[in-house]
Amino acid sequence: MIQVIKIGGGVLENEAQRNAFLRQFAAIEGPKVLVHGGGRLATTMAERLGVETHMIDGRRVTDKETLDIVTMVYGGLVNKQVVAQLQTMGVNAIGMTGVDGGWMKSIKRPIKNGIDYGYVGDVTEVNGTHLRTLLDNGLTPVIAPITFSADGLLLNTNADTVASQTAIAMAEAMRRESDEARCNVQLIFCFEKAGVLSNPDDEASVIAKIIPETYTQLKADGMISGGMIPKIDNAFAAIEHGVQSVRITHASNLHGGTVIEQA
Amino acid sequence: MIQVIKIGGGVLENEAQRNAFLRQFAAIEGPKVLVHGGGRLATTMAERLGVETHMIDGRRVTDKETLDIVTMVYGGLVNKQVVAQLQTMGVNAIGMTGVDGGWMKSIKRPIKNGIDYGYVGDVTEVNGTHLRTLLDNGLTPVIAPITFSADGLLLNTNADTVASQTAIAMAEAMRRESDEARCNVQLIFCFEKAGVLSNPDDEASVIAKIIPETYTQLKADGMISGGMIPKIDNAFAAIEHGVQSVRITHASNLHGGTVIEQA
Numbered sequence: 001m002i003q004v005i006k007i008g009g010g011v012l013e014n015e016a017q018r019n020a021f022l023r024q025f026a027a028i029e030g031p032k033v034l035v036h037g038g039g040r041l042a043t044t045m046a047e048r049l050g051v052e053t054h055m056i057d058g059r060r061v062t063d064k065e066t067l068d069i070v071t072m073v074y075g076g077l078v079n080k081q082v083v084a085q086l087q088t089m090g091v092n093a094i095g096m097t098g099v100d101g102g103w104m105k106s107i108k109r110p111i112k113n114g115i116d117y118g119y120v121g122d123v124t125e126v127n128g129t130h131l132r133t134l135l136d137n138g139l140t141p142v143i144a145p146i147t148f149s150a151d152g153l154l155l156n157t158n159a160d161t162v163a164s165q166t167a168i169a170m171a172e173a174m175r176r177e178s179d180e181a182r183c184n185v186q187l188i189f190c191f192e193k194a195g196v197l198s199n200p201d202d203e204a205s206v207i208a209k210i211i212p213e214t215y216t217q218l219k220a221d222g223m224i225s226g227g228m229i230p231k232i233d234n235a236f237a238a239i240e241h242g243v244q245s246v247r248i249t250h251a252s253n254l255h256g257g258t259v260i261e262q263a
Numbered sequence: 264m265i266q267v268i269k270i271g272g273g274v275l276e277n278e279a280q281r282n283a284f285l286r287q288f289a290a291i292e293g294p295k296v297l298v299h300g301g302g303r304l305a306t307t308m309a310e311r312l313g314v315e316t317h318m319i320d321g322r323r324v325t326d327k328e329t330l331d332i333v334t335m336v337y338g339g340l341v342n343k344q345v346v347a348q349l350q351t352m353g354v355n356a357i358g359m360t361g362v363d364g365g366w367m368k369s370i371k372r373p374i375k376n377g378i379d380y381g382y383v384g385d386v387t388e389v390n391g392t393h394l395r396t397l398l399d400n401g402l403t404p405v406i407a408p409i410t411f412s413a414d415g416l417l418l419n420t421n422a423d424t425v426a427s428q429t430a431i432a433m434a435e436a437m438r439r440e441s442d443e444a445r446c447n448v449q450l451i452f453c454f455e456k457a458g459v460l461s462n463p464d465d466e467a468s469v470i471a472k473i474i475p476e477t478y479t480q481l482k483a484d485g486m487i488s489g490g491m492i493p494k495i496d497n498a499f500a501a502i503e504h505g506v507q508s509v510r511i512t513h514a515s516n517l518h519g520g521t522v523i524e525q526a
Contacts, residue, residue: 071339072339074339075338075339075340076340077331077338079338080334083362084417092365093365094364096357099350102350102355139364152348153347
């Protein structure tokens, strides 16, 4: 089994939460991959540099200066700090972005309905074999969500998407090797909430399980909305492409929260 | 043969020089490693962030804020830009610092004669096998000069030292495998000058070859001074530890410049 775990920027910013999460991550046995964002740290850095942050529907608009900031903060500062911390915990972590080993390629998102997200990447190609080689050598990839285009443009990429595409690529690489229809890759999205909540104000209202039918209903009822929708869409995309299970849960509780399943 | 090439920050800052250098680097056949600094880019970023830069004898004093800047700029921005550019040139580059795969460890430089360089690392341990594994898998390491201590502290490290320690570790790893006394690792320091100059104002005054005896004399005569001394010291350290040849040359002329030899 391979576990792909995505950790939100909010958890990383809080030292106590980060330490607790990384201790849990370090204790996981077997091959594992960590995908992180950087969240507000990039916004803070942009403010200090006098670069304005624009958001559309919760997604950052990435102009050239913002791209540089994201590359520095996610790919440099946060990535190396997390890797160093994991190294002291006995995990042979190796930090990377999609460009390192050329394993995650993307295209610059086309302008649509007049909305230009700038230097944002939509993933087009993932080389799962590269990550497998690292895992086979006892390394634990720690991934910052930067990808790149065929012409060498660095592109800011949604960390949830990077995590689900990573899990899918692992599942596909395993399937090619073992010829099994469904391989054992687990994807866990960790954040500051207990799971997918039916009432955002009530941490006890975790929805234990979401399947496609109930998802449609929950959206129609307005119980799932906003930033949770792309997260769950990413989860279903992973399931449909061979990932065994997806969980959305609090960073302190890797095996709790909400399970996303095919049926 | 493995070639370890160190490129100065000054070359990387100039787009035309950088492109020309990277094309040359891409054309080198066989296993190769690139070590880069970031030079004035970190200073520029520090200025923009209102962080004062202190230098002692040409070496940056690294307080906590400066360490974060160096980690961002060298380990994030410069590293990922170079890797992306090499990828488009057909080189399967993988960006890293000493912390990634835990392969280059250091200690925080002790305060000496009242001088505290801050978060600066003196290299203590290099795992050449890690780099060999990457090279054996067809990857080209691109190394930013950040190392780390046993307690997980990131440390700013002199890029020339990182390059010579990398070359030494490669030579040692090869020697362990083949049991030869001296293995074929070449180290090239590239910068904006034609080589080691006997007259700093005359690019035609390149000293073709330096051996320990002439080095002592050149220093005594004041023909070699300042920042060139630690560079040549690093070169001799590499030679003494099994690196076959060291060259100090202009970034546009990888096979010219000054050769440093044992005798």
